[in-house]
Amino acid sequence: xxxxxxxxxxxxxxxxxxxxxxxxxxxxxxxxxxxxxxxxxxxxxxxxxxxxxxxxxxxxxxxxxxxxxxxxxxxxxxxxxxxxxxxxxxxxxxxxxxxxxxxxxxxxxxxxxxxxxxxxxxxxxxxxxxxxxxxxxxxxxxxxxxxxxxxxxxxxxxxxxxxxxxxxxxxxxxxxxxxxxxxxxxxxxxxxxxxxxxxxxxxxxxxxxxxxxxxxxxxxxxxxxxxxxxxxxxxxxxxxxxxxxxxxxxxxxxxxxxxxxxxxxxxxxxxxxxxxxxxxxxxxxxxxxxxxxxxxxxxxxxxxxxxxxxxxxxxxxxxxxxxxxxxxxxxxxxxxxxxxxxxxxxxxx
Amino acid sequence: xxxxxxxxxxxxxxxxxxxxxxxxxxxxxxxxxxxxxxxxxxxxxxxxxxxxxxxxxxxxxxxxxxxxxxxxxxxxxxxxxxxxxxxxxxxxxxxxxxxxxxxxxxxxxxxxxxxxxxxxxxxxxxxxxxxxxxxxxxxxxxxxxxxxxxxxxxxxxxxxxxxxxxxxxxxxxxxxxxxxxxxxxxxxxxxxxxxxxxxxxxxxxxxxxxxxxxxxxxxxxxxxxxxxxxxxxxxxxxxxxxxxxxxxxxxxxxxxxxxxxxxxxxxxxxxxxxxxxxxxxxxxxxxxxxxxxxxxxxxxxxxxxxxxxxxxxxxxxxxxxxxxxxxxxxxxxxxxxxxxxxxxxxxxx
DNA sequence: GAGAATACCGTAACTGTACCGGCACGCCAA
DNA sequence: TTGGCGTGCCGGTACAGTTACGGTATTCTC
Numbered sequence: 001x002x003x004x005x006x007x008x009x010x011x012x013x014x015x016x017x018x019x020x021x022x023x024x025x026x027x028x029x030x031x032x033x034x035x036x037x038x039x040x041x042x043x044x045x046x047x048x049x050x051x052x053x054x055x056x057x058x059x060x061x062x063x064x065x066x067x068x069x070x071x072x073x074x075x076x077x078x079x080x081x082x083x084x085x086x087x088x089x090x091x092x093x094x095x096x097x098x099x100x101x102x103x104x105x106x107x108x109x110x111x112x113x114x115x116x117x118x119x120x121x122x123x124x125x126x127x128x129x130x131x132x133x134x135x136x137x138x139x140x141x142x143x144x145x146x147x148x149x150x151x152x153x154x155x156x157x158x159x160x161x162x163x164x165x166x167x168x169x170x171x172x173x174x175x176x177x178x179x180x181x182x183x184x185x186x187x188x189x190x191x192x193x194x195x196x197x198x199x200x201x202x203x204x205x206x207x208x209x210x211x212x213x214x215x216x217x218x219x220x221x222x223x224x225x226x227x228x229x230x231x232x233x234x235x236x237x238x239x240x241x242x243x244x245x246x247x248x249x250x251x252x253x254x255x256x257x258x259x260x261x262x263x264x265x266x267x268x269x270x271x272x273x274x275x276x277x278x279x280x281x282x283x284x285x286x287x288x289x290x291x292x293x294x295x296x297x298x299x300x301x302x303x304x305x306x307x308x309x310x311x312x313x314x315x316x317x318x319x320x321x322x323x324x325x326x327x328x329x330x331x332x333x334x335x336x337x338x339x340x341x342x343x344x345x346x347x348x349x
Numbered sequence: 350x351x352x353x354x355x356x357x358x359x360x361x362x363x364x365x366x367x368x369x370x371x372x373x374x375x376x377x378x379x380x381x382x383x384x385x386x387x388x389x390x391x392x393x394x395x396x397x398x399x400x401x402x403x404x405x406x407x408x409x410x411x412x413x414x415x416x417x418x419x420x421x422x423x424x425x426x427x428x429x430x431x432x433x434x435x436x437x438x439x440x441x442x443x444x445x446x447x448x449x450x451x452x453x454x455x456x457x458x459x460x461x462x463x464x465x466x467x468x469x470x471x472x473x474x475x476x477x478x479x480x481x482x483x484x485x486x487x488x489x490x491x492x493x494x495x496x497x498x499x500x501x502x503x504x505x506x507x508x509x510x511x512x513x514x515x516x517x518x519x520x521x522x523x524x525x526x527x528x529x530x531x532x533x534x535x536x537x538x539x540x541x542x543x544x545x546x547x548x549x550x551x552x553x554x555x556x557x558x559x560x561x562x563x564x565x566x567x568x569x570x571x572x573x574x575x576x577x578x579x580x581x582x583x584x585x586x587x588x589x590x591x592x593x594x595x596x597x598x599x600x601x602x603x604x605x606x607x608x609x610x611x612x613x614x615x616x617x618x619x620x621x622x623x624x625x626x627x628x629x630x631x632x633x634x635x636x637x638x639x640x641x642x643x644x645x646x647x648x649x650x651x652x653x654x655x656x657x658x659x660x661x662x663x664x665x666x667x668x669x670x671x672x673x674x675x676x677x678x679x680x681x682x683x684x685x686x687x688x689x690x691x692x693x694x695x696x697x698x
Numbered sequence: 699g700a701g702a703a704t705a706c707c708g709t710a711a712c713t714g715t716a717c718c719g720g721c722a723c724g725c726c727a728a
Numbered sequence: 729t730t731g732g733c734g735t736g737c738c739g740g741t742a743c744a745g746t747t748a749c750g751g752t753a754t755t756c757t758c
Contacts, residue, residue, distance in 0.1 A: 004745060014708045019746055027706060048715095048744055056442065056464070075424045078443075086448050091463060093405065093442035094427075099435045114440060115405070115464060221629055250629050257606070257631040280570055280599050282606040282631065353714060363739045368715055376737060397713055397746095 002043040011039055022047070022109060024102050037105060047112050057085055057303055058095040058116035062124055073246075073274040073292050077145065080296025081120055088304040095119065097130070108139045118303045120144050120296075128153070140307060142315065144299040145292070147189050151314070156299045159318040160190060160272075163288040164197025164242070165204075166323040167270045170286070171240045172205045175332035176268060178213065180238035182227035182252070184245055185216040194244040194272070194288070213238055217248065224251025232267075232339035239336050240268035240329070244288075246277045253281050253328070259345050264330030266337045271328070283327035290321045351392040360388055371396070371458065373451050386454065396461050406434055406652055407444040407465035411473055422595075422623040422641050426494065429645025430469055437653040444468065446479070457488045467652045469493050469645075477502070489656060491664065493648040494641070496538050500663070505648045508667040509539060509621075512637040513546025513591070514553075515672040516619045519635070520589045521554045524681035525617060527562065529587035531576035531601070533594055534565040543593040543621070543637070562587055566597065573600025581616075581688035588685050589617035589678070593637075595626045602630050602677070608694050613679030615686045620677070632676035639670045 004018045011018075013032065020028045021036035022045075028036075039045075059081055078092075085092050093116060101110050111119060118140035121131055128148040134141045135152040143155035171179050181198050184191045195214075202209050215230045217223035224243060228251075231238055243249040249271030256263050263269055263283055271278060273287040302315045340346045353367040360367075362381065369377045370385035371394075377385075388394075408430055427441075434441050442465060450459050460468060467489035470480055477497040483490045484501040492504035520528050530547050533540045544563075551558050564579045566572030573592060577600075580587055592598040598620030605612050612618055612632055620627060622636040651664045689695045 003743080005743090015745080016709080016747075017707060020707090023746085025747095029706065032706085072421060072424065075421065075427075078427070082443050082445065086445055089449050091442050091444065093440050094431050095440065096431065096435055100438050247629075254629065254631045280596075280603070282603045352712080354712090364714080365716080365740080366738060369738090372715085378737065381737085 002045045007039050056091045056116045058093050058119040060095045060097050060119045060121050062097050076275050076292035077296040080293035081300040084297035084300030085304055090304045107134045108137045118307050120299050142299050142303050154315040156295055156317045158290045158321050160288055160321040161193040161197040163321040163323040164194045165201045167288050168198050168201035176240040178238045180231040180241035181214045182241055182243045183216055184219050219245040219247050221247055221251030224248030225255040228252040228255050237336050237338045239332050242270045244272050246273050261337055263328050266333055268329040285328035286326045288321050289324050351394045356388050405440045405465045407442050407468040409444045409446050409468045409470050411446050425624050425641035426645040429642035430649040433646035433649030434653055439653045456483045457486045467656050469648050491648050491652050503664040505644055505666045507639045507670050509637055509670040510542040510546040512670040512672040513543045514550045516637050517547050517550035525589040527587045529580040529590035530563045531592045532565055533568050568594040569596050570600030573597030574604040577601040577604050586685050586687045588681050591619045593621050595622050610686055612677050617678040634677035635675045637670050638673050
């Protein structure tokens with residue numbers, strides 16, 4: 001519809017000036033650039049190279065991409081996105097939202113300058129705000145591995161409430177009544193789910209929730225070890241713990257081995273897994289499992305289908321996580337383990 | 350230099366036909382397409398949209414990208430590549446070489462159709478052949494995490510011979526004389542390095558190499574456990590083992606815990622690490638460490654610098670891996686552990 | 699105060715792609 | 729046989745956006 005020439009004539013400037021303004025070239029005054037950007041925004045300008053239809057989608061990260069913290073999660077997610085996009089012969093480019101973006105330009109302009117027709121937004125921590133901003137500009141976007149209340153925001157997320165409840169139920173069935181919750185210190189929607197599932201299972205079983213049985217720490221092996229320490233130092237320690245993150249689960253299991261705590265004989269542990277971390281620990285841990293690959297694939301599939309068919313529907317999917325029993329959960333021990341010193345373990349009646 | 354119009358006039362066809370032939374459109378005869386592709390090849394045709402200089406590089410995978418097998422290695426590599434490319438404001442797109450490539454078109458045409466000016470080639474297993482093909486077309490390309498004898502091929506790889514030798518030396522210093530080698534069953538250059546380092550250290554110390562102390566299996570936790578079994582079933586078992594892959598190291602440590610073999614008291618283990626796997630096992634294992642992030646960053650840095658400066662130099666870098674001592678290596682035990690049944694361990698004099 | 703340097707912008711030339719129409723050929727029915 | 733119709737293939741042209749070059753006005757320097 002709109003082109004650089006249309007915008008140029010409507011503003012009384014030349015096409016070269018419009019092009020320069022849209023591409024952050026230095027040879028244009030700030031005032032003119034502002035006028036051009038506004039005109040482009042209101043006209044709903046979409047650049048097109050030649051007349052080619054672009055077949056690239058972006059994977060946008062608010063910060064530096066692929067944080068090692070997340071273990072294999074990012075890998076699996078990316079693999080899923082690439083596979084989903086390839087089904088319709090789309091390519092995927094990685095976009096860093098903090099890099100190379102002019103604060104003046106809109107997201108739409110930024111993404112078009114990058115040559116992508118839509119983005120999968122990988123939201124880290126507290127930034128679904130971004131998704132709303134992009135949705136407001138009506139640029140095709142889908143949030144992955146997070147969710148958002150705004151009705152204009154598309155997302156694919158996993159819902160771990162059901163499986164979390166199932167996990168805690170499983171512990172209760174094994175006779176446990178004092179069950180700890182070791183959760184991320186930043187409560188995003190995922191972790192809210194897990195806490196809700198934990199709470200539901202307790203309530204259903206008529207077990208009152210003890211706030212001292214909930215501890216919080218960053219998602220890391222060190223955080224996991226720390227949370228284990230804190231729970232077992234309690235005068236009335238738990239006999240089972242639900243760790244809501246893969247890395248803290250690994251850290252906790254490691255700490256148990258260090259302390260000589262036998263899992264599951266002395267202590268039952270349910271963890272969380274994104275990939276196959278649970279199959280690489282000792283013992284293999286019972287876990288709530290999230291399929292990151294499927295998450296990414298679904299997101300890319302919907303986005304590319306939506307771009308190809310050109311009908312802007314709303315898409316919001318919550319995929320249920322799965323509960324898988326392995327070797328780290330067992331019957332409630334008759335004697336609970338308690339930590340009395342940094343390296344001293346006491347088995348009580 | 351050359352454009353669709355130049356090619357069109359030199360062949361006596363229209364620009365539309367050239368464009369169609371270059372983009373795999375159906376409305377062109379096979380014979381004409383062939384002629385156009387050949388002319389484009391000899392003329393060294395490089396498409397350019399508008400007059401824009403493309404600032405995208407590709408990360409090309411011969412097969413499906415990001416294999417979960419490799420743990421966090423792919424994640425770290427990708428993160429490094431993206432960061433290296435961003436330094437010069439380049440973007441990265443993921444390209445699957447098996448997808449959407451017409452067998453008739455050259456790699457150059459394929460990559461240009463994808464809109465990238467250069468590629469980082471992630472070679473998996475036995476495919477440095479690809480790097481040679483691409484180098485022959487003079488398309489900017491760098492092989493990462495592998496190497497190639499052909500003098501036209503650029504690469505960034507890590508050299509683990511020195512650190513492997515250091516690792517085995519370390520074991521010898523601790524009094525070990527019977528040292529096993531558990532290595533990948535496919536001997537790419539990386540694993541050749543590791544074997545060479547092992548051999549060198551033994552020779553230097555005057556210890557004859559026993560072929561029965563070398564076992565081979567796929568790089569997986571199961572492979573690691575299997576290799577451990579095979580070595581410890583030997584009538585004269587080793588007191589220390591070098592596992593040349595992160596996943597097999599994890600599998601072996603897991604198997605030791607299962608069998609009740611105390612590491613390092615009964616058996617010393619040196620492993621290999623790409624990221625921080627060694628810090629998430631029990632015990633944390635002594636390892637030869639490869640910095641995948643740095644590998645990717647160096648590759649992308651060189652490629653983007655080379656594209657920006659437009660001088661096609663040759664680049665071949667071997668980064669030394671690092672040897673890090675952790676908790677899985679100790680003094681040679683007086684009694685070696687031997688496996689006499691699937692779950693029976695015997696400690697001999 | 700005159701010359702030089704710089705900031706900003708317009709004209710025009712250039713890139714590649716898609717739409718539309720035309721030509722040649724083959725097939726089918728009257 | 730002949731006219732009509734569909735299809736494969738291709739050319740002309742309009743149009744997308746970008747950049748080289750040059751011009752004008754303003755500012756800086758001596």
